[in-house]
Amino acid sequence: MASILQHAFYQQCATDVAPNLLGAVLVRDFEGQRVSGMIVETEAYTGQADAASHAYRGRTKRNQPMWEAPGHAYVYLNYGVHWMLNVVCEPVGQPAAVLIRAIEPVEGLDIIRHNRVGRRRQQWASGPGRLTLALQIDQHHNQLDLTKKTSGLWIEQGHTIPSDQIKQGPRIGLGKRVSTEWINKPWRWWIDGNPHVSR
DNA sequence: ACGGAGATCTTCT
């Protein structure tokens, strides 16, 4: 049995947590059946100073979970269509989180195939909106504690990825309103060559 | 293979 990542793991800067999450396994419990995938791509959103973060303009009803304790989920609807899964981190008491951008399906492939009917396997969970569809993650998971199995969603220790297989680059999809200083931060990490990384 | 538009919720101007 792999161990579940505990609060201490998330109790550091999002820029440390994000690369450390690569190789870990995101697990969804479907009435006893495990549906899971290895995390292959993440993005860090740091404290309130980060112009690309939802926390930048202060607290709102939506981003409120970012002020929760580390290890909690921040799930929100983007473009009115896609659910995004974040894990809250704790850089010096600031609201910060890591966006899980892509996973490689590992367990419960029948369920994932059903959730992503008609799509090629490589597209089952290769994107933040896709992985939430694959694992059926939505508003019900917002603010849950991901260090507890009772949440039905947690993250387990997985493979250790050699540092030479970890690539790093600018975050994706940030708007023009964000200054280049923040757009250029290389705060997206992924496993080099993994086919389930988003494009 | 590639580009544009639609979907449709929350927040900000």
Next chain:
DNA sequence: GAAGATCTCCGTT
């Protein structure tokens, strides 16, 4: 009223 941490479909090459 517009834009956003996106994805899919449908048009044209």
